[in-house]
Amino acid sequence: MPLLKKMSSRTTDSFNKRYLYKLTTNFAGLLIGLISQTIIPRSLGPRAYGDFNYLTGFFSQLISFLELNTSTGYFTMLSKNPQDSRLVRFYMLFGILVCLAVFFFTSSSHIMSLHMYIWPGEQIGFIYLAAGFGLFTWITQILSQMADAYGLTVTAEKAKMLQRLLGLCLLVWLFVSGKLDLTVFFLYNYALFIFLLAAFIFIMQRGGFSLFKRTELTAHHVRLYARESYTYGHPLFVSGLIGMVANIFDMWLLQVMSGSVEQGFFGLSTQIGALCFLFTGAMTPLLMREFSIVHAENDIGRMNRLFEKYIPPMFSIAAFFSCFVSINAGKVIHIFGSKQYDAALWAVTVMAFYPIHQTYGQLVASAYFAMGKTTLYRNIGIFVSAVGVPMSFFLIASPEYLGASAGAAGLAIKMVVINIISVNALLFYISKPIGISFVHYLRHQALCIGFMTVTAYVTAIIIDPLTKDHMITGFLISGIIYTIAVSAFAFFIPSVAGLKKGDIQNILKTFRP
Numbered sequence: 360m361p362l363l364k365k366m367s368s369r370t371t372d373s374f375n376k377r378y379l380y381k382l383t384t385n386f387a388g389l390l391i392g393l394i395s396q397t398i399i400p401r402s403l404g405p406r407a408y409g410d411f412n413y414l415t416g417f418f419s420q421l422i423s424f425l426e427l428n429t430s431t432g433y434f435t436m437l438s439k440n441p442q443d444s445r446l447v448r449f450y451m452l453f454g455i456l457v458c459l460a461v462f463f464f465t466s467s468s469h470i471m472s473l474h475m476y477i478w479p480g481e482q483i484g485f486i487y488l489a490a491g492f493g494l495f496t497w498i499t500q501i502l503s504q505m506a507d508a509y510g511l512t513v514t515a516e517k518a519k520m521l522q523r524l525l526g527l528c529l530l531v532w533l534f535v536s537g538k539l540d541l542t543v544f545f546l547y548n549y550a551l552f553i554f555l556l557a558a559f560i561f562i563m564q565r566g567g568f569s570l571f572k573r574t575e576l577t578a579h580h581v582r583l584y585a586r587e588s589y590t591y592g593h594p595l596f597v598s599g600l601i602g603m604v605a606n607i608f609d610m611w612l613l614q615v616m617s618g619s620v621e622q623g624f625f626g627l628s629t630q631i632g633a634l635c636f637l638f639t640g641a642m643t644p645l646l647m648r649e650f651s652i653v654h655a656e657n658d659i660g661r662m663n664r665l666f667e668k669y670i671p672p673m674f675s676i677a678a679f680f681s682c683f684v685s686i687n688a689g690k691v692i693h694i695f696g697s698k699q700y701d702a703a704l705w706a707v708t709v710m711a712f713y714p715i716h717q718t719y720g721q722l723v724a725s726a727y728f729a730m731g732k733t734t735l736y737r738n739i740g741i742f743v744s745a746v747g748v749p750m751s752f753f754l755i756a757s758p759e760y761l762g763a764s765a766g767a768a769g770l771a772i773k774m775v776v777i778n779i780i781s782v783n784a785l786l787f788y789i790s791k792p793i794g795i796s797f798v799h800y801l802r803h804q805a806l807c808i809g810f811m812t813v814t815a816y817v818t819a820i821i822i823d824p825l826t827k828d829h830m831i832t833g834f835l836i837s838g839i840i841y842t843i844a845v846s847a848f849a850f851f852i853p854s855v856a857g858l859k860k861g862d863i864q865n866i867l868k869t870f871r872p
Contacts, residue, residue, distance in 0.1 A: 391523045392634050398530055400630075400696045402539040405623035411541060412626030413619070414478060414485055416610050418461065418493030424603035425457050427596055429588050430501050431728050436587070437508040438652060444574040447505075449584040451570070454501070458494055465490045479614060488545040495552035502559040509568045518558035526551045598740035605744040609751045609770055616755055617766040624703035625767035627696050628710035635680040636714035646670075646722055650729035662726070663794045670722050671800070671857025675807050675849075677718040682811035683841055685711035686819050690834040705768035712775050715808065716782040723785045726793065735788055743781040747773060803857060810855055814844050 400408050433450050437443065468474045469483055478486055506515035529547060533539040539547075560570055614622055646669060653661045684691055688708040692700050727736045754769030756762025763769060783801065790797040818841045826833030849856035 387520060388523055389634060391527050394527060395530055396630055396634065396695045398534045398539075399544070400623070400627050400700065402534055403541060403544065405620045405627075405696075405699055407541045407619075407623075408626055409619035409621070409623030410481060410485060411489075411544065412629070413610055413614055413622045414481060414489035415492050415496075416626075417478065417607055418490050419496065420603045420606045420610075421464070422457065422461060422493050422497050424599045425460055426453075426497065427599050429453065430497070430504065432588060433501070434504040434508055435728055437505060441509050441568065444569075444572045445576050445580050446584060447568075447570060447572075448574055448576045449581060450501075452576075453588075454498065457497075461490055461494055477611075479611075480619065485541065485545070488542075492545060492548060492552075495549065495556075499552055499555050499559070502556065502563075505568075506559060506562060509563060509566060511562055511566050511568075514562045514566070515559065518555065518562060522551055522555045522558065525554065598737035598744070601741055601744045605748050605751075608748060609755075609773070612751060612755045613767065613770055616757055616762075616764070621766040624700060624706050625710075625770055627692070627700055627703050628706040628767065628771055629713075631684060631691060631695065631707055632681070632710050632713045632717075635677060635684060635711065636717055646725055650726055659793060662729075666726065666793055666795060670719065671803055673718050673722060673857075674715065674804065675856040675858075677715045678807050678811050679845060681711045681713075681715045682808065683815045683838065685709075686812065686815040687834060687837060690830050693830055694834065703767060706766075706771045709768060709775055710771040712808075713771075713778055716775075716778045719786065719804075720778065720782045723782065723789060726789055727785065730792065732789070732792075736785070739781065739784045739788070743777055743784070746780070747777045750777070803854070807855060807857070810848070811845060814848075815841055818844065 403411065429450075433446070436446060440446070465487060468477055469486070474481070474483060474486055503515060503519075506512060526547075529550070530539070533543060533547065563570060610622070613625060646665065649665055650662060653659075653665070685708050688704055688711065692703055692707055696703065724736065727733065750773045751770065752760075752762060754763050754765045754773050757764045765772070783804075786800055787797050790800070815837075818837045822833050822837045822840065826836060845856075849858065853859055
């Protein structure tokens with residue numbers, strides 16, 4: 360028993376160190392992302408930026424449906440057995456099938472002239488480039504998850520950081536030289552994807568996990584893995600199909616009713632939200648790996664402790680950034696998008712709250728996948744999508760169709776509301792199996808968001824009149840005071856940040872050698 364406790368402690372220490380390293384590199388990534396997002400939207404302009412977000416968002420949804428969350432199942436299975444090279448080869452074959460399916464869909468749509476209806480007003484060249492962008496994004500995410508499953512998180516994060524730094528240098532050069540248009544921006548992303556893919560393959564090869572290891576994959580093995588993948592993923596087929604249709608419908612409706620400019624406003628709001636999610640997004644694959652391991656050992660008690668230890672603080676971190684961005688949306692738009700995006704104010708204000716529950720959603724979903732509760736996950740997804748479609752139509756459609764014609768802001772409202780409903784439904788149904796209090800977590804959500812929003816608002820109304828002619832300076836000063844206020848409050852009342860007494864000291868200890 361003492362040996363097991365020692366092993367468990369070492370596992371926890373390793374998990375903490377890997378996450379803290381990921382958190383550190385993601386902080387650097389946030390700074391790079393901030394600089395990048397001050398260049399990209401203003402260089403492309405709302406229309407081209409909207410085209411980019413519409414097309415890449417479409418193929419992201421399509422690929423997500425085609426792979427039916429098998430990447431999550433693959434990651435879960437690989438975490439349990441990292442030495443299973445046959446599984447790796449099987450999933451590589453599956454990946455090739457997904458790539459062929461995307462190419463077939465795109466080319467068929469082009470040949471039959473359906474592209475004019477599916478992607479209204481978009482050039483066919485950009486449609487093909489967006490398809491490739493979606494596939495590259497999916498493949499790099501899979502390889503990143505594999506690195507986490509193999510315990511190569513630190514090295515993989517170093518590769519990501521190098522890619523971001525090189526990407527930033529290249530982006531600044533393109534901006535200064537005046538060469539950054541939509542075509543060049545696609546090619547720029549392709550170059551970064553290829554660099555990261557090569558780096559991941561090299562890292563895994565050096566770590567003893569070759570992607571190209573000669574392993575016999577017989578028909579028996581194919582049937583075995585296919586059956587396991589089917590068992591894991593088939594409950595998600597219907598919800599995946601409905602979710603894909605609903606999400607694509609949202610983007611298509613916004614494109615048809617409001618045009619590429621509103622699509623650009625919504626794209627800016629989602630990109631700003633993605634920066635808020637950068638910290639907590641690092642947690643998902645690591646926690647999913649831990650959930651998979653402890654569930655394989657049937658250790659529900661440890662799963663409970665992992666959930667309570669990590670998920671509320673991650674929610675609080677997301678709320679910390681999101682609430683501040685929402686209250687200071689006007690300044691954020693000025694920094695990132697210039698005056699071209701002033702009309703995106705309400706979209707950014709609302710969409711800034713999306714990463715808060717997106718954090719909960721991904722982390723809670725990791726518990727569902729690790730425990731194999733995909734049928735329940737599917738049912739909740741179907742219900743939420745069914746509710747979301749009429750809401751989208753009412754908020755986005757023009758008055759002649761009895762809609763509110765709210766454009767990007769309307770879609771942002773729908774996204775945030777549906778996300779809150781979905782995540783809390785997931786939380787409610789998972790609370791009993793892992794022994795947590797749903798009411799406690801619901802109370803923490805309200806307390807955390809309310810406190811941080813009020814703190815950000817009070818800080819803004821104090822600082823804004825003093826710095827009205829220096830918007831960026833005011834933004835920075837507000838951010839510093841807001842950070843000090845939240846940190847001080849969390850130190851004396853840790854429950855606001857989802858912490859317990861002693862957690863802060865324990866976190867500080869992990870930084871000591």
